[in-house]
Amino acid sequence: MHEHAIHPVSPEWAAKAKIDAETYALKYRASIDDPDSFWLGEAQRLDWMQQPTKIKNTSFDRDDFRIKWFEDGTLNLATNCLDRHLEKRGQDVAIIWEPDHPDTPNRIITYDQLYKDVCRFANTLKADGVKKGDRVTIYLPMVPEAAVAMLACARIGAVHSIVFAGFSPDALAQRINDCDSQIVLTADEGLRGGKKVPLKANVDAACEKANVRTVIMLRHTGADVPMVEGRDVDWHDAIEPHNAECPPAEMNAEDPLFILYTSGSTGQPKGVLHTTGGYALWASMTHEYVFDYRPGEVYWCAADIGWVTGHSYVVYGPLANGATTLMFEGVPNYPDFSRFWQVVDKYKVEQFYTAPTALRALMREGDEWVKKTSRKSLRILGSVGEPINPEAWDWYYNVVGDGRCPIADTWWQTETGGHMIAPLPGAHSLKPGAAAFPLFGVQPALVDPTDGHIVEGATEGALVILDSWPGQMRTVYGDHDRFIQTYFTQYPGKYFTGDGARRDEDGYYWITGRIDDVINVSGHRMGTAEVESALVEHPCVAEAAVVGMPHDVKGQGIYAFVTTTATTDNSEELRKELVQWVRKEIGPIATPDVVQFAPGLPKTRSGKIMRRILRKIAENDTGNLGDISTLADPGVVDDLLANSPHAK
Numbered sequence: 350m351h352e353h354a355i356h357p358v359s360p361e362w363a364a365k366a367k368i369d370a371e372t373y374a375l376k377y378r379a380s381i382d383d384p385d386s387f388w389l390g391e392a393q394r395l396d397w398m399q400q401p402t403k404i405k406n407t408s409f410d411r412d413d414f415r416i417k418w419f420e421d422g423t424l425n426l427a428t429n430c431l432d433r434h435l436e437k438r439g440q441d442v443a444i445i446w447e448p449d450h451p452d453t454p455n456r457i458i459t460y461d462q463l464y465k466d467v468c469r470f471a472n473t474l475k476a477d478g479v480k481k482g483d484r485v486t487i488y489l490p491m492v493p494e495a496a497v498a499m500l501a502c503a504r505i506g507a508v509h510s511i512v513f514a515g516f517s518p519d520a521l522a523q524r525i526n527d528c529d530s531q532i533v534l535t536a537d538e539g540l541r542g543g544k545k546v547p548l549k550a551n552v553d554a555a556c557e558k559a560n561v562r563t564v565i566m567l568r569h570t571g572a573d574v575p576m577v578e579g580r581d582v583d584w585h586d587a588i589e590p591h592n593a594e595c596p597p598a599e600m601n602a603e604d605p606l607f608i609l610y611t612s613g614s615t616g617q618p619k620g621v622l623h624t625t626g627g628y629a630l631w632a633s634m635t636h637e638y639v640f641d642y643r644p645g646e647v648y649w650c651a652a653d654i655g656w657v658t659g660h661s662y663v664v665y666g667p668l669a670n671g672a673t674t675l676m677f678e679g680v681p682n683y684p685d686f687s688r689f690w691q692v693v694d695k696y697k698v699e700q701f702y703t704a705p706t707a708l709r710a711l712m713r714e715g716d717e718w719v720k721k722t723s724r725k726s727l728r729i730l731g732s733v734g735e736p737i738n739p740e741a742w743d744w745y746y747n748v749v750g751d752g753r754c755p756i757a758d759t760w761w762q763t764e765t766g767g768h769m770i771a772p773l774p775g776a777h778s779l780k781p782g783a784a785a786f787p788l789f790g791v792q793p794a795l796v797d798p799t800d801g802h803i804v805e806g807a808t809e810g811a812l813v814i815l816d817s818w819p820g821q822m823r824t825v826y827g828d829h830d831r832f833i834q835t836y837f838t839q840y841p842g843k844y845f846t847g848d849g850a851r852r853d854e855d856g857y858y859w860i861t862g863r864i865d866d867v868i869n870v871s872g873h874r875m876g877t878a879e880v881e882s883a884l885v886e887h888p889c890v891a892e893a894a895v896v897g898m899p900h901d902v903k904g905q906g907i908y909a910f911v912t913t914t915a916t917t918d919n920s921e922e923l924r925k926e927l928v929q930w931v932r933k934e935i936g937p938i939a940t941p942d943v944v945q946f947a948p949g950l951p952k953t954r955s956g957k958i959m960r961r962i963l964r965k966i967a968e969n970d971t972g973n974l975g976d977i978s979t980l981a982d983p984g985v986v987d988d989l990l991a992n993s994p995h996a997k
């Protein structure tokens with residue numbers, strides 16, 4: 350069907366991997382046939398204060414809806430990531446921190462040291478009045494203190510809500526308010542690719558719209574920033590009086606661990622809530638099996654802690670497994686395009702995990718940047734965040750991995766807590782571009798989007814998951830109805846992922862991308878409605894419709910159709926201003942790639958925007974627009990076509 354080679358499991362991998370083909374088949378069957386004993390067994394990877402006796406208690410039926418895992422077990426995730434490693438591995442490196450610029454000193458933090466830092470910061474939070482269940486907003490750059498803050502929250506049972514340090518003050522304020530968090534942890538400035546990000550100034554602006562009691566600020570770049578008396582405190586002053594022993598809170602497996610906001614198909618981001626036991630198990634298990642991780646190996650996930658990948662695969666999964674996790678502050682192209690591979694060589698990284706968008710950006714610069722580094726240490730390469738096109742897959746495999754390293758294309762979501770569909774390096778032949786097979790306990794299925802019935806065999810459809818898995822989100826913070834509505838209503842009794850997928854004749858899953866109103870920009874999720882509401886906030890904008898467009902590097906770009914008010918002059922200046930406006934309202938990741946002025950949008954007689962047409966224009970696939978006879982004014986389409994940048 351395509352010319353890209355299939356890569357069978359090498360004999361060496363089959364012999365040495367933690368999971369070979371036979372083990373995968375046996376374990377997968379067991380996980381479905383007898384989930385209670387399978388998951389009680391897997392739960393032993395964690396240290397429990399109280400062993401669970403009730404394992405799986407879940408139903409996706411509307412009338413009997415429940416998702417509970419290990420509900421009578423108690424544990425603490427910070428203990429699992431720290432205390433239990435101290436005896437054997439206290440002197441082992443927990444975190445390697447590599448700064449933005451290679452000439453800045455790095456930091457090497459052992460488990461002993463991390464334990465102390467976490468306890469001290471946990472005591473600091475307690476002294477500020479933070480109690481079990483309270484929400485703590487974290488708006489920090491990629492520095493070890495971010496991991497310290499997460500684990501300190503976990504230690505005392507506070508619920509962290511990390512806001513990506515590239516989000517605007519408005520986006521930050523909205524997230525602080527939604528979960529009513531009284532405390533914000535930040536830094537003076539962030540640093541990425543040599544550019545400074547004014548984090549403290551952003552927090553100050555956000556605090557004008559939010560009710561914040563305390564801001565703890567880490568000095569990172571040393572910028573001179575104003576401090577608000579009675580509210581702001583310097584991180585080092587704050588921790589100074591506290592000691593490095595803090596007893597862990599005993600948490601029920603179903604107690605909340607964190608909230609992470611993610612975009613959906615409406616204007617308001619959703620607070621995805623994960624709980625303690627099931628999430629911990631999922632992050633740890635998937636990290637071990639998918640990356641074939643063994644203690645002592647240096648593992649690097651290049652994601653930011655502001656995204657779920659950073660939660661599960663920079664911090665919780667690796668640390669629960671006693672791993673050495675590399676935390677990178679910088680970007681792939683600074684100071685030059687060799688940066689990733691130089692860092693791999695510097696620390697002898699064995700597992701490397703990044704997003705296709707980074708690979709596509711590096712691929713364009715030529716192979717020399719890669720070839721001049723050794724990369725001998727690499728054993729396995731991971732991909733996450735968006736479909737990886739077979740060209741980028743082949744480049745990753747042949748150029749970065751020198752044809753030696755299996756690629757784990759991991760499909761999952763903020764909602765799933767960790768990997769769901771991914772090839773296991775010792776078990777599955779690899780097909781470039783396929784996420785391959787479900788992990789233990791995951792039951793994917795394809796449904797016909799028109800009537801929701803399950804379709805079998807080699808076919809395409811909407812991707813659903815038939816039953817719960819331990820790492821599943823439990824609710825949308827503060828809005829359980831929205832949780833049910835978003836994920837369990839379209840196809841009743843099934844979890845709807847929002848993605849489309851194809852299953853081939855060998856049973857491999859190929860994720861084709863979002864089929865809802867979400868676009869995936871550089872592996873980051875953006876709701877079209879969010880960008881639209883930012884645009885209509887502008888005084889010159891009457892109406893806006895946003896769709897995704899193909900983009901060589903980002904995967905998808907943002908294409909905005911904008912109708913301005915009657916008195917507005919649709920100038921080039923205004924177009925630029927609107928682009929800046931969205932950046933300021935949401936953050937640089939939401940920057941529109943195209944703004945097209947449109948005197949009218951294609952609407953049905955009932956006023957619904959026909960997005961199908963806008964998508965086709967954005968994709969420059971205008972040969973067949975389909976039936977437009979139900980439009981209130983079919984004439985608007987001619988104008989849209991004539992003024993599309995593709996037409997010029």
Ligand code: WT7
Binds near residue numbers: 735737874
């Ligand atoms: C959406 C989830 C998963 C952590 C980072 C993104 C897309 C993710 C893959 C993949 C194809 C992928 C899906 C999914 N996606 N991984 N390997 N192949 N698509 O998390 O922001 O919650 O986005 O990212 O469309 O629904 P997220």
